[in-house]
Amino acid sequence: MILKKSLFAAVCGFFLSVNANAVLVDAVSVIVDNEPITIYEIFRLSNQYNIPTKEALDILIRQKLELLQIKQMNIQVDDFTLNQQIEQIAEKNNMSVQNFYKLLLSEGISADIYRSELKQKMQRDKLYQYIISGKYENIGEDQLLVYYNNNPKEFVKFESFDVIKLEGDNAQNLADISYESAAESGQNIKRSDEKIFSAEENPNIVAMLSQTDIGAQTPVMQSKDGFVKYIVTAKNDESIIPFEYAKNSIMAKLISRQENTIIKEYFETIKSRASVTVIRLP
Secondary structure, three states: OOOOHHHHHHHHHHHHHOHHHHHHOOOEEEEEOOEEEEHHHHHHHHHHHOOOHHHHHHHHHHHHHHHHHHHHHOOOOOHHHHHHHHHHHHHHOOOOHHHHHHHHHHOOOOHHHHHHHHHHHHHHHHHHHHHHOOOOOOOOHHHHHHHHHHOHHHHEEEEEEEEEEEEEOOHHHHHHOOOOOHHHOOOOOEEEEEEEEHHHOOHHHHHHHHOOOOOOEOOOEEEOOEEEEEEEEEEEEEEEOOHHHHHHHHHHHHHHHHHHHHHHHHHHHHHHHOOEEEOOOO
16 A cells, blocks of 8 residues: 555665665656656565566556546546445444544554545546456356366365464564564564464455465465464365356456456557656666
8 A cells, every 4th residue: 555664764764875876766767648757666666565676667657557547538536435435445344434544544544645545546446447348258158167177276175274373563574484484483473373264264365375385375464453474384174166166256267367458458558659758767
């Protein structure tokens, strides 16, 4: 969402320590149809998601193109619709809107910043719906069966998982902890050995644990109290999900894949027509 304070300080420290290049921090790197992308934006995104600067630049160019399309199409989200969406998000988290805002503020995210970012996401979702409208290809049951047969690991289920659960308020600290060092986590990280039952857990977490090898770790996820990740130590009572029960999830996955392809091709076309001027690369 936005940089945690500790990460922001680390990034700033990095720039300030490189005195010879400090003057370039706010320098323009690329201009996309008169919209600038700075060196600082690229490094910030690169550090935030631990990705190469080239990948960060590609993401920022895509974001600029999206914003330009939203402006050109005059895609709007009014305050009433925005407030409704926030109420629904708060309700899903069993909170009032006021308490939801308090939680965000405790993580360094003001209500105004959250509303602005959510509004942009809703506008982007509207743009995506416009892009994919009428461009779907029919997906038949034979395609679903081919996917089912070619991806057997996705349809294995387990009754429960033994995990090491690691919780903390710093995402990078959690990400740096390996299976071997989990016993001595430190750094204000809470460690607990738990058994997670599939029937009682969030289906998304169950799916992630199912696809995580024993001894491997899940990505760091945001939780109500900070951040969390799991290290899988055992998977119990394996069985196979029958094709009839898997069809709907396969259909959803293939539709999502098709949507991503349509949107990617759309923006590749837009990018080829846009004016993209490289001033300097990080």
